[in-house]
Amino acid sequence: MSPLTTTVRDTGTGPVLLVAGELDYSTAAELRRVVTGIDLGPGRLLVLDLGGLDFCDSSGITALIVARNHATAARADIALVSVPGPVLRILRVTGLDQVFRLEPGAGTRNRAVGD
Amino acid sequence: MCPIGPGPDRPEGEEATSTDAAFTALLEDSAEELYESAPCGYLSTLMDGTIAKINTTLLTWLGRSRDEVVGRMRFMDLLTAGGRIYHDTHFAPLLNMQGSISGIALDLRTADGGRLPALVSSVTKTDSGGRPLLIRTTVFDAGARRSYEQELLRERRVAEEARRQVEEDRARLQEALAVLQSSLLPAALPPVPGMEAASHYHTTSPDRLGGDFYDLFPLDGTRWAFFLGDVCGKGPQAAAVTSLTRYTLRAAALHDPDPVAALTTLNTVLHERYAMGDPRYCTTVFGVLEPVGDKVKVELASGGHPPALVLRQDGRADYLPTPGGLLVGILPTAPFTSARTVLAAGDTLLLYTDGLTEARIGEKRELFGDEALRDFAKGLPHTGAQQVVTALTGLLNSFGDGLDDDTALLALGVPTNRPHPANGTPT
Incomplete structure (x- = not known):
């Protein structure tokens, strides 16, 4: 079991949130708290880098929707990058691949993305 | 012994130490x-x-x-x-x-x-x-x-009363949960003329209301509607969404049984109710059955739900894809995709929630997955909806603790020997 870790970094286009570990019922609230605490302005892009995500269940999907709602409320955009295969599969089944901008990402967890 | 204090006639003015004085007092104390x-x-x-x-x-x-x-x-x-x-x-x-x-x-x-x-x-x-x-x-x-002993007794009575109260509250809560749970699922599936229907609900914790649901009900003299879905989360909040979902779909279907229309109504209702604050949504498959001759026409639509599996009489098993259907309730307007098929004698339509396909199996706890489900279905003797559900119930039980989510199953089949139920005439 790996706990959830989140790291926020600012780039020229907006904040990048690195999400690593397991995103489930016990950790989703933490991601929701972190993501809704991120300050966003109109036209900014919130990037969630999921490259380090080992596990994501429906609570995690809810947290991603919370992130999207947070960005939408601020008239900002949101993109998911480096989405792991299993998470991508869930996003396709639930139709969320049409709702989130998905980007292949940088290939490594630590490189800046979204710019 | 009863200790004795200095006597009243203690001698005064002596130059004795205090100990001596006490001894003197003691000695002069009469029996x-x-x-x-x-x-x-x-x-x-x-x-x-x-x-x-x-x-x-x-x-x-x-x-x-x-x-x-x-x-x-x-x-x-x-x-x-x-x-x-x-x-x-x-x-x-x-x-x-x-x-x-x-x-x-x-x-x-x-x-x-x-x-x-x-x-x-x-x-x-x-x-x-x-x-x-x-x-x-x-x-x-x-x-x-x-009084100390009586205080102990009193506290014990208070503790016993508190324990009795807790047990009574717990019993009342379980009764309420059972009633609520039973309002989320049909007590029994109604008989559909020319069809066999079977269902199963596997719960991972009896104390927590599950978020899976299904239903089967008549629309008019010739058609029947069904749905199966999964509300995000568990517990009372999820149960409230399940309840709203079930009764919205039932009412929507009576108003307009078109599957996309029913899901669109549900999407509007859920989004309006839960747009603010904590997002609540569900995935669901909604469909309509229309018996035509020896066959049954099926039209269904999916909102973010895993695709239905169709088991054919000849041993084939294929998913009925509904790509692009979105989770119900997260956006003000949502795309839903419909699909059609026809069930002939020996065919069964299987709806399931992702507790089944997301189960973890084996020592490596690998995902059971869509492919394994289809392979399992292909290996089944295609003898009817009840047998399919029975076989899948056995499969779910074999997962043990690899099955960590509630799972609902609904199978709708056309039997090879078509029964003529006495009460099968739709009203």
Whole structure:
């Protein structure tokens, strides 16, 4: 079991949130708290880098929707990058691949993305 | 021993140390004084209980004078009614048998009607021939100790009452949960003419309301509607969404049974209700059955739900894809995709929630997955909806703790030998 870790970094286009570990019922609230605490302005892009995500269940999907709602409320955009295969599969089944901008990402967890 | 304080006639003016003074006081303390003002009660009675001698301490406690007691009252007359019964049935017989008895709790009655809890010890004095002459009794004030014991008893009663209340509350909660849960799922599937329907609900925790749901109900004289889905989360909040979802879909279907229209109505309702704050949504497949001749036409739509699996009579098993259908309730308007198929004799439509396909199997806890489900279905004898559900129930049970989510199954099949149920005529 790996706990959830989140790291926020600012780039020229907006904040990048690195999400690593397991995103489930016990950790989703933490991601929701972190993501809704991120300050966003109109036209900014919130990037969630999921490259380090080992596990994501429906609570995690809810947290991603919370992130999207947070960005939408601020008239900002949101993109998911480096989405792991299993998470991508869930996003396709639930139709969320049409709702989130998905980007292949940088290939490594630590490189800046979204710019 | 009863400690004795300095006597009233303590000598004054001596040049003794304080220890010497105390010793002197002790030595000059007469036996009579020691008896009368001891910090415990003394009394001596004849063998019939008549009080022959009693000390001042006990008289003070009882609020009586020596004259009204000595030679006039018996020891049992000093006891409360309860104390007397205990004295007659236990205290006196034991004393008679053993010649002494120690530390017995008895309640004495004071002159003003009050109760004096006491610890009583008695010894029988005999003559040289061993014949009993009199009984010597000491009485200790047990008021403080008794109230401590009563406090313990009271607290125990309070604790027992609290525990009883908790158990009663728990029973009431479980009853409420059971009633609520039963309002989320049909008690039994209604018979559909020319079809066989079967369902199963696997719950991972009986105490928590699940978020999976399904239903099957008549639309009109010729058509039937069904749905199966999964609400995000668990517990009362999820159950509230499940309830709203179920009754919205039922009402929407009666208004317009088109599957995309029904899901669109549900999307509007859920989004309006849960747009603010905590997102609540569901995935669901909604469909309509229309028996035509020996076959059944199926039209269904999916909102973010895993695709239905169609098991054919010849052993094929294929998903009925509904790509692009979105989770219901997260956006004000959502795309839903519909699909059609026809079920012939021996075909079964299987709907399931992702507890089944997301189960973790084997030592590596690998995802069971869509492919494995299809392969499992291909290996089944295609003999009917109930057998498909029974086989899948066995599969779910074989997952053990690899199955960590609730799972609902709904199978709708056309039997090879079409039954003619007595109550099969739709109304």
